[in-house]
Amino acid sequence: MRIELQHVSKTFQHNGQPVEVLRDVSMVIEEGEFVSVLGPTGCGKSTLVHLVAGLEFPDGGRVLVNGKPVEGPGPRRAVVFQEAALFPWLTVLGNVEFGLRMAKMPKAERRTEATAYIKLVHLSKFAHAYPHQLSGGMKQRVAIARALAMQPELLLMDEPLGALDAQTRMVLQGELLEIWQRTKCSVLFVTHNVREATGLADRVYLMSSRPGRIKDVESIGVPRPRHAENPVLLACQRKIISLLGDEIAKVMQEELGETIDVRETDAGRSAPDRSLGMHI
């Protein structure tokens, strides 16, 4: 599935005031490509995902799926949300089956399908557990299985690993790449973690905030599996951080009313200090 955004803009009303969330955003996700969008809080990343998913519509510009404007949500475009968004009244199996049930797949067939995807994310033992019995990482695995079960051509991921601890995050990143290489679907992966974006994606779009705009595009030519110490990768990360440093400072100033020069503080030094995960 090929996705193209042409000069997309979006404005929301917030307490009667118009807030410009996206301004003139253009980007492309080629068939089978893994694209990451990287930007600070409030840069409209989630809005971008909603637009491609068909949950929102642009005020200006066009969102094209295989050349046709998006008219609404479709199961070929599956979404994994940051907060998993599982249905608490259904078991893991019920959650993974849900999309197939909506697609009117016969019961026996969808059970087999769902079971296979639950196995893929290593949750076979928990197929009959309810979401409240699962850890954050397990919930996110279910959300991924649920999305994959619909055999999507595009996987939209809105900071899917953002709420997880570092170890779980790393394991899931690896599994996600494996799954992507096997399924060959396109992926739009939104994150505010520099290392995550550069470690996973073929291409990284850098966004600035308020209003969200595309600031730069970086192609990551490093072959997978990527080693964290790869010098090309590190150079790329350093470049991104210096580019986005101004943005972080801007957000800080707006939110905290303080002037912080990020390049002088943690983020500027964090290229070698990867224990921080380089969140921006």
Place this chain on the structure above:
Amino acid sequence: MQAVLLLIGLWACTSKLFPAWPGPFAVWRVLVENAVDPAFQAALLGSARRMLIGYSLVVVVGIGFGLLLGRIPLLDQVLGSFAVAIHAIPGAAWVPLSIIWFGMTERAVIFTILLGASGIVMVNTDTGIRDVPPLIKRAARTMGARGVNYFWFVIVPAAIPKMVDGLRLAWAFGWRALMAGELLTSVNGLGQRLNMVAKAQQLDQLLALMLLIAGIGIAIDGLIFKRLEHAVRVRWGLA
């Protein structure tokens, strides 16, 4: 438990000071006598039957109307305030109208329960549907849920915790409405017996009855509704 024993102790002391005021042992004796008295059993069973029928109607009508209001925004605008108004009227205030429509009959009592308790179920079902988290709605839509399926398999289950809250309150309101209805219609039941023993100035009987009414109310709430509410809150991740 200690608090209850202390209370009974105090009660026993006061009854020693005021001989006209029956003590806990006298009242306990009445309770035991009543338990084996066929006339009393008939009254208890009558009340239980009316409550069962009335509450079943409350569940069906309350949830039914609540779902309609939640599903059809136009209907909600027209009749939403109507449901709130029904909910604002205490059960006892429905008794006169019930008697005019149904006479001094069992039906009047059941009608009182229905109107005294279904308002809260309607209102809670409606607001439960309205307050479904946007994230759940978005997730459902991206998985192809639409129309009737979307409503039935996403919105309704997502609204269940709020509905259960309403059903628990409706039990308490219904129980009050039952007593008011029986008291005023003289249909054979616990409420009517309240009236009877009060007129005969049988204070021990009256206290025994009131204790029984409180006990049943607390027991059903604790054994059924509290547990149900807790189970739902745990499953929905709200506890």
